[in-house]
Amino acid sequence: xxxxxxxxxxxxxxxxxxxxxxxxxxxxxxxxxxxxxxxxxxxxxxxxxxxxxxxxxxxxxxxxxxxxxxxxxxxxxxxxxxxxxxxxxxxxxxxxxxxxxxxxxxxxxxxxxxxxxxxxxxxxxxxxxxxxxxxxxxxxxxxxxxxxxxxxxxxxxxxxxxxxxxxxxxxxxxxxxxxxxxxxxxxxxxxxxxxxxxxxxxxxxxxxxxxxxxxxxxxxxxxxxxxxxxxxxxxxxxxxxxxxxxxxxxxxxxxxxxxxxxxxxxxxxxxxxxxxxxxxxxxxxxxxxxxxxxxxxxxxxxxxxxxxxxx
Amino acid sequence: xxxxxxxxxxxxxxxxxxxxxxxxxxxxxxxxxxxxxxxxxxxxxxxxxxxxxxxxxxxxxxxxxxxxxxxxxxxxxxxxxxxxxxxxxxxxxxxxxxxxxxxxxxxxxxxxxxxxxxxxxxxxxxxxxxxxxxxxxxxxxxxxxxxxxxxxxxxxxxxxxxxxxxxxxxxxxxxxxxxxxxxxxxxxxxxxxxxxxxxxxxxxxxxxxxxxxxxxxxxxxxxxxxxxxxxxxxxxxxxxxxxxxxxxxxxxxxxxxxxxxxxxxx
Ligand SMILES: Nc1ncnc2c1ncn2[C@@H]1O[C@H](COP(=O)(O)OP(=O)(O)O)[C@@H](O)[C@H]1O
Ligand SMILES: [Mg+2]
Numbered sequence: 001x002x003x004x005x006x007x008x009x010x011x012x013x014x015x016x017x018x019x020x021x022x023x024x025x026x027x028x029x030x031x032x033x034x035x036x037x038x039x040x041x042x043x044x045x046x047x048x049x050x051x052x053x054x055x056x057x058x059x060x061x062x063x064x065x066x067x068x069x070x071x072x073x074x075x076x077x078x079x080x081x082x083x084x085x086x087x088x089x090x091x092x093x094x095x096x097x098x099x100x101x102x103x104x105x106x107x108x109x110x111x112x113x114x115x116x117x118x119x120x121x122x123x124x125x126x127x128x129x130x131x132x133x134x135x136x137x138x139x140x141x142x143x144x145x146x147x148x149x150x151x152x153x154x155x156x157x158x159x160x161x162x163x164x165x166x167x168x169x170x171x172x173x174x175x176x177x178x179x180x181x182x183x184x185x186x187x188x189x190x191x192x193x194x195x196x197x198x199x200x201x202x203x204x205x206x207x208x209x210x211x212x213x214x215x216x217x218x219x220x221x222x223x224x225x226x227x228x229x230x231x232x233x234x235x236x237x238x239x240x241x242x243x244x245x246x247x248x249x250x251x252x253x254x255x256x257x258x259x260x261x262x263x264x265x266x267x268x269x270x271x272x273x274x275x276x277x278x279x280x281x282x283x284x285x286x287x288x289x290x291x292x293x294x295x296x297x298x299x300x301x302x303x304x305x306x307x308x309x310x311x
Numbered sequence: 312x313x314x315x316x317x318x319x320x321x322x323x324x325x326x327x328x329x330x331x332x333x334x335x336x337x338x339x340x341x342x343x344x345x346x347x348x349x350x351x352x353x354x355x356x357x358x359x360x361x362x363x364x365x366x367x368x369x370x371x372x373x374x375x376x377x378x379x380x381x382x383x384x385x386x387x388x389x390x391x392x393x394x395x396x397x398x399x400x401x402x403x404x405x406x407x408x409x410x411x412x413x414x415x416x417x418x419x420x421x422x423x424x425x426x427x428x429x430x431x432x433x434x435x436x437x438x439x440x441x442x443x444x445x446x447x448x449x450x451x452x453x454x455x456x457x458x459x460x461x462x463x464x465x466x467x468x469x470x471x472x473x474x475x476x477x478x479x480x481x482x483x484x485x486x487x488x489x490x491x492x493x494x495x496x497x498x499x500x501x502x503x504x505x506x507x508x509x510x511x512x513x514x515x516x517x518x519x520x521x522x523x524x525x526x527x528x529x530x531x532x533x534x535x536x537x538x539x540x541x542x543x544x545x546x547x548x549x550x551x552x553x554x555x556x557x558x559x560x561x562x563x564x565x566x567x568x569x570x571x572x573x574x575x576x577x
Contacts, residue, residue, distance in 0.1 A: 050404075050575070050576070053404075053407075053408050054407065054408075054410075055404050055407060055408070055574070055575040055576075056574045056575065056576070057572070057574060074410060075410055075412060078408060078409070078410040079410070081408070083408050085404055085405075085408070086401070086404075087401070088401075089400055089401025089402045089404065089405055090400070090402065091319070091400065091402065092400075093323065093324065094319075102315060102319055103405065103406075103409065105312070105315040106312055106315055106316070106406055106409055106411050106416075107312065107406075107409040107410060107411040107412070108412075151405065
């Protein structure tokens with residue numbers, strides 16, 4: 001077991017009523033990385049996270065957290081892991097602060113003497129200080145998510161597992177979370193961030209794992225993943241159908257049409273060559289832009305389909 | 312950890328409302344008896360005919376009245392909610408990640424449910440004593456055996472009776488806790504538990520299944536009335552405790568097995 005992996009899984013799988021929700025996932029999350037666990041809704045991210053944290057028993061596979069074999073080491077590793085799984089959950093009739101107090105006290109290893117200070121600190125970090133005395137049921141979705149993050153930050157952590165942490169947050173909140181994730185990573189923590197939002201992952205992550213229908217399709221550093229897809233060309237034209245034929249005829253891949261726009265991976269094709277051919281074929285070109293591949297392009301290239309909800 | 316759990320449970324509005332209802336029953340009973348001038352001897356439930364003779368019997372009558380339904384109902388609510396309520400809110404997954412430890416969490420839930428059993432019964436007896444002492448005489452107490460014991464002796468017996476009743480609810484509490492580990496829907500766990508109380512009580516009244524009676528957890532629930540004899544008779548109470556222990560072991564083990572293996576999906 002490599003000691004420099006914060007999370008390591010081998011053949012992790014989970015069946016629900018005979019259908020695989022997670023299907024032979026081999027994660028290798030380097031210690032100190034900010035790892036984006038990317039996949040559309042229903043691709044098995046939350047189920048994987050539940051297994052990692054010992055909430056679900058896998059149908060198959062082994063895993064270790066912070067170098068220790070799970071689930072045997074759960075009681076000694078989990079204190080170093082802060083987690084947000086499938087949204088926050090608290091007692092609606094208690095205030096945010098009382099909720100954190102109970103949560104902190106319901107388990108071993110947390111000093112009651114430092115509790116008030118640690119709670120105040122965590123609340124401040126997520127911007128909830130002013131609302132700490134309000135009942136949880138009066139919290140907005142974004143405030144609930146913040147309280148969930150605060151509960152993960154009550155003590156310093158070596159690993160943070162954050163399942164869709166910006167769900168329900170406004171743009172300002174999303175920016176704050178991004179900032180918080182960078183701060184945690186700068187302090188040396190490993191952050192395992194699951195998201196169905198491509199932009200979120202692209203902005204903060206050093207590594208990416210791409211989930212699709214329960215399988216881990218790729219696992220690389222973000223620059224590696226983006227460069228593996230290569231440069232792309234996007235054109236706005238009068239006859240996109242004809243243009244797509246020309247591009248495909250040139251040997252470009254992943255050609256797709258959306259409205260009056262056509263885009264595809266260039267591969268070895270030069271943009272100017274493509275332009276000449278389009279014009280030669282009688283297509284009126286209004287705009288032609290060479291682009292770096294985005295995470296979405298990489299995803300489409302990996303799966304051969306769009307970023308949709310799995311059935 | 313169970314102290315934190317106790318504070319959470321007993322500070323809940325729902326739990327306080329249950330205890331308030333249990334408090335109100337003997338008070339209403341005492342006021343009704345006071346206004347009616349008291350039923351004649353031999354009428355109404357056990358002890359009710361004596362409720363106006365002495366405050367101690369007001370408290371015991373309160374237990375007799377709340378025992379078949381109000382106390383088991385409130386215990387079913389608290390026990391049924393113990394694990395299913397956390398699963399329903401989603402807080403169960405965070406307690407397990409905390410990590411509270413599955414067995415330790417269940418133990419804390421068990422201890423607090425047992426505390427609630429005792430609190431419910433003590434609650435009834437204290438309310439009955441206070442109401443009885445205000446409305447009725449509080450001199451020496453005439454026992455069921457016809458002897459007379461000092462008033463404080465009688466008060467002591469009433470408090471003892473409340474503890475006995477509390478303990479005789481442990482079996483039900485264990486059943487409720489077990490059912491609570493089976494579902495994510497607390498109302499369902501509560502309903503199933505109270506359903507089992509009703510079923511047990513019905514079976515207890517059917518003479519064709521008399522062979523079952525000694526095994527029903529409701530069978531010895533009225534054994535506490537033997538504390539009003541002189542000397543106190545403990546025979547049935549010990550039998551009851553043994554039976555309750557059996558239920559606690561069986562359903563506690565069931566709850567434990569289920570808790571340790573349960574997939575937490577909520
Ligand atoms: N409790 C459950 N019972 C049955 N199927 C489930 C359950 N939870 C999730 N699934 C299925 O498992 C798959 C993966 O779900 P999930 O891990 O929640 O995806 P994600 O978090 O990536 O959106 C989905 O197809 C979903 O329908
Ligand atoms: Mg999810």
